[in-house]
Amino acid sequence: MTAPPRIETPAADAGTTRTRLWRRLTGHALGLVFGALFLLALVGQALAGHAAFNAEQITDGLPPISLTRYLTSASFAADVAENWQSEYLQFFLYIVLTVWLIQRGSPESKKPEEAGLESDEDQLVGRYARQDSPAWARTDGGWRRVLLSNSLGLVMGVIFVLSWLAQSIAGAAAFNERQLADRQDPLSWSQYLLNADFWSRTLQNWQSELLAVASMAILSIYLRQRGSPESKPVGASHSSTGIEG
Known part of the structure; x- marks a missing residue:
């Protein structure tokens, strides 16, 4: 019934x-x-x-x-942009360098035998693609698959460049405001790119981001955070590489 x-x-x-x-x-x-x-x-x-x-x-x-x-103001724009560009530089370098470089024992690294671009079967592209794979992953090569295969690194790199450009332009404007207030000659954008003020602001952010990435890759060899995908399982060997909890 x-x-x-x-x-x-x-x-x-x-x-x-x-x-x-x-x-x-x-x-x-x-x-x-x-x-x-x-x-x-x-x-x-x-x-x-x-x-x-x-x-x-x-x-x-x-x-x-x-x-x-x-x-x-240029001052606020420069402060925001210099932080953004350093963050996206960190992500861009980490995404690209971890394709080839290995940190033995770190869950932030691939296994040594997986270094490189990996096979089409591993990457689920071409004839190995699934029904729910992106359309461009199912193509037989060509620029579409190449673009999709490198899209994450490309976007991170483009955002870094645009943020760096915004920082340099806003930083030059803020620097020249201080110059004029002190009755000194302003600098052109190209001159500001060679100025110590620009590189002091830039490099202090780069070094902190690069230190943070290196610390994460190395400390995660020996330290654990239960339940986090950024950590190995608590009982995993210190020498285990590319294993996430």
Whole structure:
């Protein structure tokens, strides 16, 4: 005997909607949490930077500026861009270098025998692609598959270059504002690229990011974080390479 159709009540519909929404949120929780933390940090940087900028203005005998004006200033743009470019440089180098370079014992490294571009079978491309593989992965070579195969590194590299360019332009404008305030000659963009101020701001960010990556790759050989995919299983050997928990 056929069961009667189930009639959804408004309360049941609301419960189902909340369940679906919760599943969707938890399915993207990592990105959402980091996105929220990024916005909070950016707001905090804007407020603290505005206060520090105005304190310097008053010290120099100049009037303070509004928050809106500070957010559109070269000083704020340079501070934000120099952080972004160093982060994306870190990701670009890590993505590209880990194709070939091995750190024995680290879960952040591939296994020694997997160094290199790997086979089409390992990468699920061409005739080894699955039905749910991206369309360009199912092509028989050509520029589309080459582009997809290198898209992550390319995008990270492009964002790094654009952020670096934005930092250099905004940094030059901020530097020249200080030069004019001190009644000194401003520099052209090309001159600023050779200036110690630019490379001091740039390299202090690069060295911190590169140190962080090296620390993660090396410390994860001997240290563990239970349940994290960035760590080996707690009981894994220190010499185990490319094994994630």
